[in-house]
Amino acid sequence: MVAAVGRPGSRDVLVAERLSKRFVGVRALTEVDLAVRGGEVLALMGENGAGKSTLLRIINGDYRPDEGSLRLDGAETRHSSPAAAHRAGIRVIAQEPEIIPDVDVTENVYAGALPQRGRIYSRGAAREKCRDDLERLGLTGLLEPGTLGRRLSPAQRQLVEIMRGLVGDVRVVAFDEPTSSLSDHEVDILFGLIRRLRDEGVAVIYVSHRMKEIFQIADRIAVLRDGRLVGVRQAGETDEDELVRMMVGRELQAMTRPERVAGEVVLAVSGVTSADVRDVSFEVRRGEVVALAGLVGAGRSELVKAVVGDLPLLAGTVSMNGRRLRLRSPRDAIRAGIGFAPEERKAEALILERSVRENVSLAVLDRMRRFRFVQRGREQRVVNGFLQSLRIKTPSAEQQVRKLSGGNQQKVVLARWLAREPDLLILDEPTRGVDVGAKAEIYAVINELAADGTAILIVSSELPEVIALADRILVMREGRLAGELGAGPSEEEILRLAMKHDEQIDRENES
Numbered sequence: 001m002v003a004a005v006g007r008p009g010s011r012d013v014l015v016a017e018r019l020s021k022r023f024v025g026v027r028a029l030t031e032v033d034l035a036v037r038g039g040e041v042l043a044l045m046g047e048n049g050a051g052k053s054t055l056l057r058i059i060n061g062d063y064r065p066d067e068g069s070l071r072l073d074g075a076e077t078r079h080s081s082p083a084a085a086h087r088a089g090i091r092v093i094a095q096e097p098e099i100i101p102d103v104d105v106t107e108n109v110y111a112g113a114l115p116q117r118g119r120i121y122s123r124g125a126a127r128e129k130c131r132d133d134l135e136r137l138g139l140t141g142l143l144e145p146g147t148l149g150r151r152l153s154p155a156q157r158q159l160v161e162i163m164r165g166l167v168g169d170v171r172v173v174a175f176d177e178p179t180s181s182l183s184d185h186e187v188d189i190l191f192g193l194i195r196r197l198r199d200e201g202v203a204v205i206y207v208s209h210r211m212k213e214i215f216q217i218a219d220r221i222a223v224l225r226d227g228r229l230v231g232v233r234q235a236g237e238t239d240e241d242e243l244v245r246m247m248v249g250r251e252l253q254a255m256t257r258p259e260r261v262a263g264e265v266v267l268a269v270s271g272v273t274s275a276d277v278r279d280v281s282f283e284v285r286r287g288e289v290v291a292l293a294g295l296v297g298a299g300r301s302e303l304v305k306a307v308v309g310d311l312p313l314l315a316g317t318v319s320m321n322g323r324r325l326r327l328r329s330p331r332d333a334i335r336a337g338i339g340f341a342p343e344e345r346k347a348e349a350l351i352l353e354r355s356v357r358e359n360v361s362l363a364v365l366d367r368m369r370r371f372r373f374v375q376r377g378r379e380q381r382v383v384n385g386f387l388q389s390l391r392i393k394t395p396s397a398e399q400q401v402r403k404l405s406g407g408n409q410q411k412v413v414l415a416r417w418l419a420r421e422p423d424l425l426i427l428d429e430p431t432r433g434v435d436v437g438a439k440a441e442i443y444a445v446i447n448e449l450a451a452d453g454t455a456i457l458i459v460s461s462e463l464p465e466v467i468a469l470a471d472r473i474l475v476m477r478e479g480r481l482a483g484e485l486g487a488g489p490s491e492e493e494i495l496r497l498a499m500k501h502d503e504q505i506d507r508e509n510e511s
């Protein structure tokens, strides 16, 4: 592949002029002027609800702007639908991909555009093409053409979505937080792909909350705040502090992990084995934050699911406060005093049609019910408290959760479990898609809960997050515990354990 377009000074491919978009009670975008050049990666940053997704949706033809215009290669475009935008060479890679559960990877990728042999669709030929494309994109080994949609992990779903986007002629590709379910290895592969697209002259837009990635991949960085463009910087001429100031409009306090003394054992997991998890034992104590780290596919989420009764135990026991539990579903786990915020927030955690207030208070309704009436005043106070402390951006507590930005939905999931004050809180990727300011607030809430004696188990792919929060870090590899680290290790120490080979672990277990 050739670098068809010289990098700096390339021509503008996509130009937004004075774009504005309003929803009831919200100005999502106000007079945004922004140009993306061929052969560059333009990062788009901003707090949750700043308007990033709205801008991408306009580019993708999902929304029409109320005012302003969009030009592609110099000509004004009014994409009336995502299909029209797609034909023009625009691809927006969705944050939460829609995967058809009952068809395989091949059909999920090429849906509608399947290769045919003669005039009959040939499954063999299609899978062959899929295999070729996987190889071309460097994804061999991460995805199998024949795997059914419903068997894909969140990371694999994301890769299917990315493959979909790169089929055909592409002028502009926008990635909306593509790495939130990927671990470092997959991120490297994705960045390789993005650099290749860029070198071929494609205009790449990259939305992310992860600073480190922004500085790895972006040529320029645009910052939105409350729907307005605050500024655009060359990546080499700015730094994290300046970007945070632009996004948040204030300085952020650096967080230090408080010293904690762990109390008695709350959760005891012994010899737990399930389909993808082998013989795992560990404990979490009162007032302690324990993190499960490891690469995607290492079995962290599966382990957690086995612990809360969402996956059957093939062997082993789970005990809470000294009593053995027999959980057949997460519902049983909640009854036993376990709060569990799962990885896939939309499917598993939120009722999108209901209001923010209802979603937060759902988990604590029993405690607020008195003589069969919900104590409205108390409910309001609890919900408003979380709206403030987690900085949930919504016109009111009565807004439908569906209408919140992705990061704000994630905060509602958290608020719901934090409000319940369980003995044990299990958080799978608690800050996925959450902006830097709110992340700090969430860390503070987690620290407060631990100080109050809650036992906390966190699954996170973000090593800085694991290091910032955890008193102990359990590193998983291929369904087993590969080792344990104390507070404050380096990223390298965690990675070394996460990538160790099985034989090595066996040898160490034996000695």
Ligand SMILES: Nc1ncnc2c1ncn2[C@@H]1O[C@H](COP(=O)(O)OP(=O)(O)OP(=O)(O)O)[C@@H](O)[C@H]1O
Residues within 6 Å of the ligand: 023, 024, 026, 027, 028, 046, 047, 048, 049, 050, 051, 052, 053, 054, 055, 393, 394, 403, 404, 405, 406, 407, 408, 433, 435
């Ligand atoms: N369909 C809708 N109806 C009402 N309000 C909406 C709708 N879509 C977005 N909004 C509001 O517009 C604002 C901008 O949202 P947007 O999704 O663009 O934010 P974002 O920058 O992508 O945030 P995040 O980082 O959380 O994904 C938010 O206040 C959001 O609640």
